[in-house]
Amino acid sequence: MIPVATVYHGAVINPRTLTSYDALPNCLLAVSPAGEIEWIVEDVVDSMVQEIMFQKGCPDAEIISLKHGEFIIPGFIDTHTHAPQVPNLGIGGQYQLLDWLESCTFPMESKFANVDFARRTYRSVVRRIIDCGTTTCCYYGTLHLDATKALADIVHEYGQRAFVGKCNMIRYCPDYYVESSAEQSLAATEALITYIRSLPPSNMSDTTTTKSTSDPLIQPIITPRFAISCTSDLLNSLGKLAASDSTLRIQTHISENPKEVALTKQLFPNSKTYAGVYDDHGLLRENTILAHAVHLEVAEMELIAKRKAGVSHCPTSNFHLSSGIASVGEYLDRGIKVGLGTDVSGGFSPSILTVVQHASIASKVKGFNPTLNPPKSVHAVSFTDQQLSVATLLYLATLGGAHLCCLDHQVGSFAAGKSFDALIVNVRDDSGNPTLWSGLTENPDLPNRRKDVLEGMLERFLFCGDDRNISRVYVQGRFIGGKEFKK
Structure with missing residues (x-):
């Protein structure tokens, strides 16, 4: 016994x-x-x-x-946040996405080239996120390998369950904050994966005679920032990396802002849709976490459901940056996995409780303009254009997030x-x-x-x-x- x-x-x-x-x-x-x-x-x-x-x-x-x-x-599961953006909490709400990245986000993230600064900042960041009740977190780091290793070290030290990724960014970034090549970006990603997997067990009891049979608390995650910041060659390389290891999770952004969607289609004319860009490069699969998904086309919803990928719903950020409201009810009706994300610092709070509150409001506002031709629900009840109940909000904050991260067998x-x-x-x-x-x-x-x-x-x-x-x-x-x- x-x-x-x-x-x-x-x-x-x-x-x-x-x-x-x-x-x-x-x-x-x-x-x-x-x-x-x-x-x-x-x-x-x-x-x-x-x-x-x-x-x-x-x-x-x-x-x-x-x-x-x-x-x-x-515990709460935050399926999308940016650890290096926590110092920017509460600023930049006057911008929309692309201008916000240029004016607020990239300048802050570039500071993490200094590993001492990164380490000091990440200690405060991870502590704050844990104390908000987040037991599992999907972290975006910066493009800096050493700083992202430091993030992994601190998450490991503090005992949080997490996925930690280094952003892949080789274009449409300022000169002071961009990787030198697709080859260098891929090599740094591979180095981070190796580093995280070399960390000792986080669970202190694993050093005793009773060893946990669970997965490691901290795992690497492939993190192309968004399609715009990557070339087709880089996405192909990341897709091949993913194909070599089915356990590697993938996180990225999709259809957050109309200008972002338009630029993505311009940069990838051979793909039919934004979701199609990721699919065409082998990055859309069961353990892919797509943040935002505010402006998805029906064909994209069908593709995401077919690939068994899922969406991180980030309503606080979507309101704050005037991005829009994701059709969460319709995604649920189509069988798409959905979890919640704080998306700091597009979102102005590191707490999933804030996201729960805004997800409730977003669902009510979405219902003001009924969906034309709503899909038949895969569930016993329909969620399209309906306000999210307490039971649904609790599920999205916990078990829904676990399902999205392919951790529902464990947490x-x-x-x-x-x-x-x-x-x-x-x-x-x-x-x-x-x-x-x-x-x-x-x-x-x-x-x-x-x-x-x-x-x-x-x-x-x-x-x-x-x-x-x-x-x-x-x-x-x-x-x-x-x-x-x-x-």
Whole structure:
């Protein structure tokens, strides 16, 4: 029998599908020393805890008992963000995409040629993102190999689960911030892949007799910044690299802004669509993460669904840079995988909670102009032009993101055998968040632990919560961040 390190007792929220989640007011959840969930027992009142632990063979395991107003949810998965842009948070909203890149983004990213600057900055960046509840993050670095290695080192040190990529950029960039050739860009990408895969296990318990069977916490990801910054030769080389290893994820941008779409079509006249550019170069497949997808044509939606690729929905950024609103409901109806992305610093917050709130608003605004000829949904319900429900928003922030990253076998929800990537959320008045009114009481005569009360707590957290409500952040069972973490 695998030993149990910790047993959590209290309220648990567990996403199931796009339209459902479990709200379990009295749950007992056991985690092994390797950070994997051993078992879950629902509806366990206080008086039953010791008896069940004895039956499960772990009477002496540590017990963490949650207070009323605290609950556990899967950690957030940020499927698209730019680590070197965090210093630019909140500026540049007067620009649209291409001007914003030239005026704000490229000047900041070029500073990461200085590895000492990169290392200092990334320490603050990764800590801040973890404390916002992001347990898995898809990071874009800069074009600099050494700086991106430093990012990988810091993510590894802090224990976050992540994909880290070095941007491929050999054209349509300023002279002070561009790679010298396709060959050099590819070589640096290959060097980063080798470096990340050489890092020792991040999970501290992997050095003990009980070793995790999970994938490495940090993995490399192929990162052509967008088609505009790459030549056909470079994209072909990256496609061949991807073909040599089916486990390599791919991340890039697509159809964020109308001018970007027009320029892409001009630069790649032999491809029928923007999505077709990636497909023609072997970069559109099951583990491809396409950020934004605001202006997709129907043919592109069909192609993305056929290739089983997915979309990182970044509504905060899309509003901030006046890019538009992605047709998320239609993508879901067509069977396209969708997760959420902060897209810092196009997005002005590193928190997935902010993205959840803006995704809700975006879905409502999208419904003001009904879609002509909406597709028949692959699901039991239709999502096109419908507002996203609490269940759907929770799914996109957790299990949907895991599915997009091809990690749904491991994270995104709670089940025996999955990794314990989780948040302990506190919506009590002592959280210090004045926008979240709980009205909670410890009076045992009141029905504090009903399912509907827990559902209300979740909804308030999603729409009024922030990092003050995230007490603890766990990755692979290891306590790595949150309000209670001692930095």
